[in-house]
Amino acid sequence: MALQPTLRAATPSDILDCAAIAHAAFAPSPIIRHIRPAAESVALGLWTAVVSAAFAQPHAHLVVAEDAASGELLGFAKWVWVEEGAVVPGIAASAAVGGDSGGDSEDERVGMEELWGMVGDREFAMEYFGAQAEQHERFMGRRAHWYLELISTKAEVKGRGTGRRLVQWGLERVDGDGAVAYLEASPQGRGLFERFGFEVVERLVYLDGAYVECPMVRAAKGKGE
Structure with missing residues (x-):
């Protein structure tokens, strides 16, 4: 049966819950299994940094879905408005921002050099996230x-x-602005996005075909369409 969750803007108190959801959701991914740190706490720390970044990025919107009755957090999304001429954002960049600003004390902040140093395959991680950024800029340019x-x-x-x-x-918000939208889809998420009008513009094959990621673009619609 379909749920009718309540949506609201996230607050800093939601960071750990959102990080735990992302950590659990992406753990089965061949990409994540390949690059994730051996230590569970460090892997969760990476996701905590990614989520935390939303509160340091002025055009990021972190929205959470919660059960209307219990208040349980069910999921979240991070939408980012990229201004004309701006450098395209991404998970790796968010981790860098969040790692530097994700805690109230020096002990709570995790330096990105320390985090990346514990990644299972740092070279592949840099290649993967670098390719994401390159494809994003290739298809969106600086618009x-x-x-x-x-x-x-x-x-x-x-x-x-x-x-x-x-x-x-x-x-x-996309349609209210008459704007184009961009994302990178996992094999599991592609169908959902296609139903909303996103189209695959490239197929990126990793790990000898074990994982195929699809950059997707949704064309701008006129306001009110």
Whole structure:
């Protein structure tokens, strides 16, 4: 049965819950399994840095979906407005920002050199995230657009409408601005995005075909369409 979650802007108190959701959701990915740190705490720290970055990036919008009755956090999405001429954002850049600003004390902040030094395959990680950034700039150039940097839901609510609501939240703003939208889709998420009008513009094959990532673009619609 489809859920009707409540959506709201995230607060810093949601960071750890969002990081845990992303950590669990992406753990089965061949990419993540290949590059993730051996230590569970460090892997979670990377996701915490990525989520934390939303509160240091002026054009980032972190929205959470929660159960209306219990208040349980079910998922979240990070939408970023990229201004004309701006450098394109991405997960790796967010991790760098979040790693430097993700805590209130020196002990809580995790330096990115320390985090990247614990990644399972740093060379591949740099290649993968570098390719993401290159493809993003290749297809979007420096024109203004909305970017769905990250979306994640709990396993038990997948296919029940939470992800759809989080995508709709962003697309209301995309269409209100008459803007184009961009994202990178996993094999599991591609179908959802295609239903909202995103089109595959490239296929990036990794790990001898074990993982195929698809940059996707949604053309701008006139305001009110």
